[in-house]
Amino acid sequence: MSRPRSLTGRPVVITGAASGIGRALATRLSRLGSPVALADVDEDGLKATAAALHGRVLTRVLDVRDAEDQLKFAAEVEDWLPAPLAAVFNNAGVAVTSSVLDAVIEDDDWLHDINFRGVVHGTRAFLPILVGQGEGAIVNTSSVFGLLGMPNQSAYCAAKFAVRGFTESLRQELHGSAVRAITVHPGGITTNIARNARVRRDPTGMGRTREEMAAQFEAMTMTSPDKAAAIIHAGVDRGKARILVGPDAYLFDALARITPTHYNAVLSRVMRRPRRTEAVR
Numbered sequence: 290m291s292r293p294r295s296l297t298g299r300p301v302v303i304t305g306a307a308s309g310i311g312r313a314l315a316t317r318l319s320r321l322g323s324p325v326a327l328a329d330v331d332e333d334g335l336k337a338t339a340a341a342l343h344g345r346v347l348t349r350v351l352d353v354r355d356a357e358d359q360l361k362f363a364a365e366v367e368d369w370l371p372a373p374l375a376a377v378f379n380n381a382g383v384a385v386t387s388s389v390l391d392a393v394i395e396d397d398d399w400l401h402d403i404n405f406r407g408v409v410h411g412t413r414a415f416l417p418i419l420v421g422q423g424e425g426a427i428v429n430t431s432s433v434f435g436l437l438g439m440p441n442q443s444a445y446c447a448a449k450f451a452v453r454g455f456t457e458s459l460r461q462e463l464h465g466s467a468v469r470a471i472t473v474h475p476g477g478i479t480t481n482i483a484r485n486a487r488v489r490r491d492p493t494g495m496g497r498t499r500e501e502m503a504a505q506f507e508a509m510t511m512t513s514p515d516k517a518a519a520i521i522h523a524g525v526d527r528g529k530a531r532i533l534v535g536p537d538a539y540l541f542d543a544l545a546r547i548t549p550t551h552y553n554a555v556l557s558r559v560m561r562r563p564r565r566t567e568a569v570r
Contacts, residue, residue, distance in 0.1 A: 293426070293469065295526045296375050298322035302366055304353055304411060305381030307334025309480030310430070310521070313514035314378060317522060319344045326366045328353075329381065345371065353381045353407030356414075363414035374418055376426040376525060379411040380473075384486035385444045386502065396487045397444040404448035409455060416459075416468075424467040426525055429456045431472045433533075433541040437552055441492040460530060471525060474542070476535030477510035478517050511535050 301318055305311035307329035315325050315338055324345035329335040332350045339348045347369045349362050366374070382404045385396045408429050419425035434442055435449030453472050460470040483503035491497040497505075512520075512535035524532035533539055540559070544552035 293424075293467070293526070293528050294375070296321075296323060296522060297526075299375035300324040300326070300370055300372055301375050302326045302328070302377040302415060304328045304351065304379055304407070305430075306338050307331035308338075309482065310475065310478060310514050310517050311378070311380045312338045313518035314380070314521065316341060317515070317518045319346070323375070324371055326369065328362060353379075353411060354402040356406075356410040359407075359410040359414040363418060366415070367418055373422045374415070374425050376428055377411060377415040377419070378428045378430070378521075379408040380428075380430045381407055382430060382432075382482065384442075384482050386441055386486055386488045386492060387444070388441050388492040389443050391489065391492065392443065393489060396489075399487065400444045401448050401451075404445070405451045405455075408452050412455075412459065419468045420466070426469040426471055427456070427459065428471045428473060428521070428525060431456070431474050433474050433476045433538050435472070436474060436538075436541045436545045437556075440553065469528070469530070471530055471532060473521055473524075473532045473534060474538050475517055476512060476533075476537035476541065477506070478512050478514060478535065479507055479510045480514060483507065511537050 296318060298321060301323050303311050303315050303325060306315050306327035315327055319325050319342040322344060325342065326347040327335060327338060328349045328351035330350065330352045335348050335350065339346050347366065349365065351358060351362055353359065383400055385400045387393065387396065412427050412429065416427060429452050431452040432449040434446045435453040438446045456470050456472045463470055483506040488499040488502065491502065517534045520534050521532055533542055544555060548555065
């Protein structure tokens with residue numbers, strides 16, 4: 290199969306566009322001439338993203354958990370499109386930190402409805418457009434936690450593993466067509482996801498507040514949203530089926546292959562090492 294056309298200058302859809310990777314993707318692709326259709330449940334953040342762009346923009350306040358509203362959004366995008374749709378980035382996501390023993394079902398359901406079912410709804414809403422035009426990409430955000438299971442992240446890992454499995458299955462169904470299904474596996478990205486996470490109590494028993502846990506997460510992140518957006522853009526343009534984002538993502542991927550049941554001992558040692566301040570963004 291020939292190399293796909295570049296995203297540059299072509300229309301895209303991005304969910305979770307009010308902040309983080311979604312906002313960085315919107316900024317990058319809009320700057321390069323792409324019309325962007327942006328969605329997020331955070332209306333103020335969505336407006337701030339749109340206000341910083343200079344090209345053609347469609348914004349939509351959208352709760353990705355709502356399958357019917359996703360279909361309506363897809364219909365609005367189809368009417369708005371100035372050219373064939375290049376890619377749909379199902380990027381919206383949230384976090385929950387809890388042990389399995391202390392997990393609250395309402396928190397887990399909230400996360401699964403956004404991180405997994407939101408991806409499914411977005412894929413099902415926009416896939417007919419891509420298939421109908423005969424080209425394009427569904428780009429679904431999984432995580433390095435979709436490669437390895439991590440303690441106190443059971444709900445998040447389950448959803449991100451599910452995104453990976455769903456997208457890989459879709460990829461096989463699309464084999465031989467010019468419509469692609471791509472998984473993105475970000476490592477630690479400096480976003481607000483940890484600060485917006487649902488945390489009932491510190492699952493390690495150390496008594497840390499949510500703010501303290503978020504600060505510790507941010508101190509370990511290795512990739513800025515802008516860098517992540519550049520990596521994702523390049524990966525889609527190169528025709529990759531799976532995009533690893535950040536040096537830590539490559540470590541997670543290697544450990545999943547080399548030591549699929551004992552990786553946490555290795556990660557624990559790596560995470561205890563002091564990190565140079567230049568790496569923290």
